[in-house]
Amino acid sequence: MDFDLSWVLWGLPIAFVLGWLASRLDLRQMRIENRQAPKAYFRGLNFLLNEQQDQAIDAFIEAVQNDPDTSELHFALGNLFRRRGEYERAVRVHEHLLSRGDLSRxxxxxxxxxxxxxxxxxxxxxxxxxxxxxxxxxxxxxQALLALLAIYERSRDWPQASEIAQKLEASGQGSFGGRQAHYLCEQATSAPPAQAEQLLRQAMELARGAARPGIDLAALQRRAGDAGTAFRTLSTIAHSAPAAIPLMAKPLTEAAMASGEQAEALKILHGSYELAPSLDVLEGIVALEPDATAAREWYVKHLEREPSLVAATKWLAGEKLEHEQFHPFVQSALDHAVKPLTRYRCAACGFEAKQHFWQCPGCQAWDSYPARRVEEL
Incomplete structure (x- = not known):
């Protein structure tokens, strides 16, 4: 059979036209898809800015379906799920991202x-x-180390927390000596006496300006029956951390009375009170003052310097009223009124408590409780 060259001449233009049409169709489809994905993406952003999270999620899901390889859309979608509390869906989105082989490092x-x-x-x-x-x-x-530190603190795994704090400090994230001292003090609370003392002395070396290790060590010494050593420990802390004297006023008073160091304790408390009047220091002075009349006059002196309902209530408790039969009712009402004023308040979150905490139970912040009562803030 003879080959007809005319078919080749006709076929080349036809093949070129068909190829051109196919490419035009592909480009058109690509443009449609590219227009749809950004449209859904920007629609989602608009919903997000207007705080319409449900509609934003629907728009982002549509965008992801149109272009499943777009990692930024997955990140946006996963963050939205997390913010809404839909953690399972957020986990699935991020696990899907990690399963992709084309994801950059x-x-x-x-x-x-x-x-x-x-x-x-x-x-x-x-x-x-x-x-x-x-x-x-x-x-x-x-960021991961800080999150791990929060986890170990919440679970009270103090050795692990100490390890992470050391890594953070080594990487230049700040000074964590104070926190590590707290970790040692926390471990000492459940340790045998000998080991507890070793941990507390280690904490005192680690954070020389911190009051807690010395206060805890003095409490350990008092439990062992060594009031004199406890008083000397608290005296040392009073000189190195004078701002914490209100916290140690009561144990200092008790140790002084048990060891016969009332005069030295009064000297410490008087010096602290002159610099910064405090209700706890005032109570220590009243307890140590040998003259009962002079002791009660300290409440009046305090009222001259500070308008204190707590001090007024304590002074009134020892006074005789004209209508004596009503005194218990008045005193009970005043005692009830001053209870909120004698609490401690976290400076970070405002959580109030009857006792002083080194770590806030509300926000988990360390050293966020001032050494003063609510009335004195």
């Missing part, structure tokens, strides 16, 4: 950090710890 670390936050917010501390440990050596290492 930086985005993989970012997804790992986001996954750790999902577990942390959900209260899954063991899984959060595992996820955070994988961020060592990444750009998120500092």
């Amino acid at each position: 930086a985005d993989r670390h970012r997804a790992q950090h986001a996954l750790a936050l999902d577990f942390l917010k959900a209260g899954l501390l063991d899984r959060a710890e595992e996820a955070l440990r994988k961020l060592e050596g990444t750009a998120f290492e500092g």
Whole structure:
């Protein structure tokens, strides 16, 4: 059969036209898809700015479906789920990102950090710890260490918390000597006396300006029956941390009375009171004052310097009223009224408590409770 060259000549233009049409159709489809994805994305942003999170999530899901390889949309969607408290869905989004083989190293670390936050917010501390440990050596290492520190503090795993604090300090994240001293004090609360004393002395060396190790050590010495040593320990702390004298006023008074050091204790308390009048220091002075009349006059002296309902109530408790039969009712009402004024208040979150805390039970901040009562703030 003879080959007809005319078919080749006709076929080349036809093939070119068909190829051109196919490419135009592909480009058109690509433009449609590219227009749809940004449209859904910007619609989601608009909903997000207007605090319409449900509609924003729907828009982002649509954008992800149109372009499943867009990692930024996945991150936005996962963050939205976490903010709404839908932690399971946030975990699925970030785990899907981590399963992708084409994800860059930086985005993989970012997804790992986001996954750790999902577990942390959900209260899954063991899984959060595992996820955070994988961020060592990444750009998120500092944030991961801080999150691990919070986990170990919440779980009261003080040795692990101390290890993380050392890493943070070594990486230039700040000074954690005070916190590590607190960790040692916390361990001392459940340790045998000999080990507890060793831990407390180690804490005193680690944070020389901190009051807690010395106060706890004096309490340990008092329990052992050594009031004299306890008084000397508190005297040393009173000179190195004078702002904490209101906290140690009561144990200082008790140790002084048990060891016969009333005069020295009064000297310490008088000096502190002259610099900064305090209700707790006032109570220590009243308890140590040998003359009962002079002791009661201290309440009046305090009222001359500070308008204190607490001091007025204590002074009135020892006075005889004209209508004596009504005194118990008046005193009871005053005692009830001053109770909120004798609490301690966290400077970080405002949580109030009857006793002083070294770590706030509300916000977990350390050393956030001033040494003064609410009325004195």
